[in-house]
Amino acid sequence: MEDIFSASRDGNLRFVKTWLENTSNDLNQGDDHGFTPLLWSSREGQTAVFDLLLSRGARITALNDGGDNGLHLAASKGNKEIIQRLLKNKCPVNGINNHGNTPLHYACFWNSEECAEELVKRGALVSQCNKFGETPLDKCKPYLAEILRDLAAQLGQDLKRIPYKDHHSKLGRKDDLRDIKSRLSWIQPHEIELTNKIGKTVTGEVWKGKWNDLNIIGKKLAIKIVNKRISRDFSEEYSKLRIFSHPNVLPVLGAVNDSNHLIVLSQYLPFGSLYNVLHEGTGIIVDHEQGMKFALDIARGMEYLHSLDQLIPRLYLKSTHIMIDDDLTARVSMADYRFSFMNLNKIESPNWMAPEVLQKSPEEVDQRSADMWSYAMILWELVTREVPFGHLSPMEVGMQVATEGLRPSVPPGVSSQMAKLVSICWNNDPTKRPRFDQILPILGKMAQ
């Protein structure tokens, strides 16, 4: 049977396209040897599939079980076009696999002159030793070694041998979610271990813990009795939160649904939320570039969610609901969804909510426009590094935003482009706010 891995290997573009339509498919999953679809397409030189996967957010830094990144694989097969694409998207040119080899080792060994030159031009080190003390040049035919040595010297490389260091790089290696993905059935409470409580809101308690050796966050919903109706609604709504198909969306992995508990599980990410990163000093430096990357990530995630056939309601966008992955990718957390049967009377952080959400019932509100308002608040937060209305209590914020047109003020230091973007995104008239697909190109330009 055709699967995504063989389809990527064989260049079956139609299959890959169809497969990506399914939101519960994770395009960054690896096969038995850790080859992701992107790695397969790199190895086999399937440029069309490669481009499609990349445009859907495949991780460029993915590694297989042997520690190979896309460049290792493409170089060993002499796929120059793929190498250029990978380099353009910042795949590490001197990545070291489990044998200590860099991509250049392979290009040299397989005598692929074009690829080797391309790699050297982009900074591949000709004197990097592998585990066995061999440099790429040692692997070359003599004539190619000469060409490369000259090229490297011209580019100012130090030709002294660089000894192999065991730096088992973990970058790019992800927790394997394969087993979990197939788990649609309910998790039994005894399978998970919740160790410490890290937060509490009106909607429930947030716990850190473990499930099958995977670090997870478990959200215990604040609900007194789980009756049959609630259990059914939970099950129905939960299934829509398993979105594995976009890199800027953090899916719900599984859930407990028994007569005593409703617990929603998602992956634990050590950096926490965007709110933690921006306001609670987790040691990550968010410079302009990183800030714009977060902004783009979130906009991409939202654009994707807004493109789904069935829009997911009550997914209130705010910085506490954006999780930061270990490679500093921002992801919209599906676990922070508010279930329909939960108390909707108490809103603890109206700070990110559009005036119409605070005033009108959900049926009367256009959610996409309301999300855009919330996004404007996050943009403001990213450029000012402040909590919107941080000095006011929820009741004050809610009343003033809803009835008095309160808006945070944009400080003078902010670029005029950004100030303008923010002001159109939080337009008082919801119908005048842009859509995410409209602002993505603008953000892309601003990020350059």
Added chain:
Amino acid sequence: MASSPTSPSSPTGSLQRDSSKKDSGKLGWVGTLTRRKKQEVNELETEGRHAIESPTTPITVAPDTFDLDENEARSMVEPASLENPKVKELQEVLLDWINDELAELRIVLRDITEDLYDGQILAILIEKLADIKLEFEEVTQSVDSQKAKLSVLLDHVNKLLGIPHHRAKWSANSIHNKDIVAILHLLVALARHFECPRKLTSGVTINMVVVQKKGGILCPQKVIEELTAPTEGEEQNGKPERDAFDALFDNAPEKLNVVKKSLQGFVNKHLSKLSVDIADVDSQFHDGVYLIFLLGLLEGFFVPLYQFYITPSNKDQKLHNVALAIDLMRDSGLKFYAKPEDVVQKDLKSTLRILYCLFQKYKNLK
């Protein structure tokens, strides 16, 4: 102990019911047990069964007689507990009270389940007690329209009692199914609210069996359902014992102003953040709006404006607001005695009780 399902002293004891009216469906056997005895044979048989089954043997249910889904639970009355003299006494007290109320309309009830389940007399009772007029068709025959009527009626009742839907222990379905527990709960709540002059029997409980399906197996579990509090008799019609406010109003009215002033200072310290200034504690909280604001300020949340009437124009809207405020407070774990109706009618004692309860919890909040 009495052995037949109905009390011999009850005026309905000798009444013969239409025995062809079989209770069908899932709760059928509960209905059977609450129904009249019909024939001596039946009575004997029932007696014999009671002797065997209760109270020591748990109820055994064959899985196929109950079509429960996985994890679904259903509760049933343990038959013997209906024979408890206290339960019977409570039924009689309620029956007598209702008959007193309806005497002038020449309605006499004989049995609280049989006579109330279809909602006809219940509607008349509510109209009489609350002094309101409900717009209903006089008589409805079909089950569906009776249930529809019941649910409209119960909406009114819940509003009157200030009990949100999810807290009500009764529903149109349970009452129409002659669920004795639901009907008793409803009548007790009405008796408390409308200050029934008769003393409700205290400490009345009914043993329930809750059956839940787990892994395809029905697991019964005993639950004790409390109908009236153990101290019911000492309380005055459901009101808690006299508190500081009762004492204050009765004994030291001159100090009332001091209390009012300090509570006024407390509420203004917080409400001023919304540019609200309370000049008159007696009247400015009665529509519930400022109560909701105050609670949100103290507890740290915002209540979306579509959930209440920010400029209420009639009594119903005010009642809605106050009921919401009280529900939010109860949800936050605050305990106090106040009825939404009293607050709306500017009953100072009720208003002060609520404010004082907030003051106690939040007096140190800046």
